[in-house]
Amino acid sequence: MVAGIVGLGLMGGSMGLALKSIPHINRVVGYDHNPTHCDEALKHHLVDEIVSWEQIKQSDVIFLAIPVEGIIKVLEGFTDLSPECTIIDLGSTKEKIVENIPPQIRHNVVAAHPMTGTEKFGPSAALPDLYRDKIVVLCNLDESGEHQRKTAWSLFEAIGMKIVTMDAKEHDRHAAYISHLPHAISYSLANAVMAQEDAKNILILAAGGFRDMSRLAKSSPIMWEEIFKQNRSNLLEAMDHFEEELKRCRKLITDGDWDGLRRWMEDANKLHDIL
Amino acid sequence: MVAGIVGLGLMGGSMGLALKSIPHINRVVGYDHNPTHCDEALKHHLVDEIVSWEQIKQSDVIFLAIPVEGIIKVLEGFTDLSPECTIIDLGSTKEKIVENIPPQIRHNVVAAHPMTGTEKFGPSAALPDLYRDKIVVLCNLDESGEHQRKTAWSLFEAIGMKIVTMDAKEHDRHAAYISHLPHAISYSLANAVMAQEDAKNILILAAGGFRDMSRLAKSSPIMWEEIFKQNRSNLLEAMDHFEEELKRCRKLITDGDWDGLRRWMEDANKLHDIL
Structure with a gap:
């Protein structure tokens, strides 16, 4: 089986490394519109070969590891595929992508969201174990062809992922929060x-807490611009609920209601029971 | 030199482990008003011995590793100390503590904030290397006695900390942010x-991002209630500035100003240059 990867950044590059280690993949080929990414991907052995757009479409399975607006555009151009081809999109939003798959290739596509990543991006950020022991959410799986469902399922299992299925609309609401x-x-x-704050004081006072809380702020703006765009209404609703909690916190502090504040923090501590 | 530790949770317990490993400390004694903490501290060998309140006051150096309101109360009761005794408070706020040190023991006290910790608490959370290679901020050091300044400085260096000095008022403003x-x-x-969200979906969808962002929410409510109380006005100001940024983000999303949103995220990416 030949696997093609479109987009050789953190997610695509790590997928290349993962696929190269499993037996049913004979060859991993890659495509990226950025020539520097292609060079780096080869240098880090993320794929066996860089191929043309025409060649990538000949792969048995094609992973789309590009920003979510790009996924929709690429799918629109995939009208001359073999009926057996499996396309797996790895986008962080699912509803808009699933809605926009051209009907003639709907059975080819498996909509997936691997729950993994780091704040780093680009081919040099790729990690061989990024997907291992992590969850992948497969959405609206009954709309994919049987062959494609089986192919995607067995590949995700082979790279060590735990599979969960979910409705795309539901996925996007949960992912927003x-x-x-x-x-x-x-x-x-x-x-x-x-x-x-100036850089000096940030460096002095930033213990683990601030480092953790600001790590996501280093994430790729291009990738996140498109996620926010596609999941806009859910995100705005989630922001409403967060702002309500922050207002509650502010009111407890302003009112000097320290017992109330402590109880509110004790509620948050219940996260211990989940994570 | 005998070191006494008041409060045998994460910070105090870890301080016990750190002090036990350095040569100029002969004995580490501990005090905690919670008998379970005392038992756990002995079980985990955080201190050599649990002693009475009268005995802890005989120590050459006393670390106060209790919530910040408790630090003020304990200092008020420390009126019968040897003039040579060094008291080091490890509170996360500094202005209110420094303001409230009784004048007759002002020279005894060194106000310190070690920039380290984890979200866990209690004696079983103590770590031998919690302080190693971390920064400790010493505040209003010129108000401490010369002997006390030297004692604190050499102890923090001996346990591997990097020392930074700062005005207490400035410290609290920076720490708020x-x-x-x-x-x-x-x-x-x-x-x-x-x-x-229900627990099941949180577990499925919580990749590293949510885990990092929610980790601090597991912190001790008793400790944080008192920090928020003591640093109330600075914290409310910091919350204002954060809310302004969140509103900016919301407006860019609501207006569909994706270029503006990307530029705003690129600004946040500059954190890379600092941390």
Whole structure:
């Protein structure tokens, strides 16, 4: 089986490394519109070969590891594929992508969201174990062809992922709270702190807490611009709920209601029981 | 030299482990008003011995590793100390503590804030290397006695810390942005997400991002209630600035100003140059 990867950054590059280690893949070929990415991907052995757009479309399975607006555009151009071809999109939003798959290739596509990543990006950020023991959410799987479902399932299992299925609309609502909102908060925190504090004091006072809370603010703006765009209404709703909690916190502090504040923090501590 | 530690949780317990490993400390004694903490501290060998309140006051150096309101109360009761005794408070706020040191023992006290910690608490959370290679901020050092300054400086160096000096008022303003605000945000995020999402979906979709952003929400409510209380006005100001950035983010998304949003995220990326 030949696997093609479109987009050789953190997610695509790491997928190349993962696929190269499993037996049913004979060859991993890659495509990236950025020539520097192609060079780096070869240098780090993320793929066996860089191929042309025409050649990548000949792969048995094609992973789309590009920003989510790009995924929709690429799918629109995939009208001359073999009926057996499996396309797996790795986008962080799912509803808009699934809605926009051209009907004639709907059975070719498996919509996937691997719950993994780092704040780093580009081919040099690729990690061989990025996907291992992580969860991948497969959306609206009944709309994919049987061959494609089986192919995707066995590949994700082979690289060590745990598979969960979910409706695309539901996925996007949950992802807004659990992934996209934290990114919006982290970007806001980084900008607020850098506007008020100089680099020296940030370096002195940033213990683990601030480092963790601001790590996501280092993420790729191009990637996140498109995620925020595609999941706009869910994200705005999640921001509403977060702002309500922040207002509650502010009111407890302003009112000097320290017992209330402690109880509110004890509620947050219940996260211990989940994560 | 005998070191006494008041409060045998994460900070005090880890200080016990660190002090036991350096040559100029002959004995580390501990005090905690919670008998379970005393038992655990002995079990984990955090201190050599648990002693009475009268005995802890005989130590050559006394570390106060208790919540910040407790530090003020304990200092008020320290009126019968030897003039040579060094008291080092490890509180996360500094202005209120320094203001409230009784004048007759002002020279005894060194106000310190070690920039380290984890979200865990209690004696079992203690780590031998919690302080190693971390920064400790010493505040208003010129108000401490010469002997006490030298004692504190040499002890922090001996346990591997990097020493920075700062005015207490300045410290609290910076800490509000870089440490206290991130905690308020993390508690708010945890409560917002748990109100909207069930445990199953949080577990499925929480990749590294949400785990990092919600980690601080597991911190001790008793400790943070008192920090928020003591640093209230600085924290409220920091929350204002954060809310402005979040509003900016929301407006860019609402207006569909994707170029503006990307540039705003690129600004946040500049954190890369600092941390």
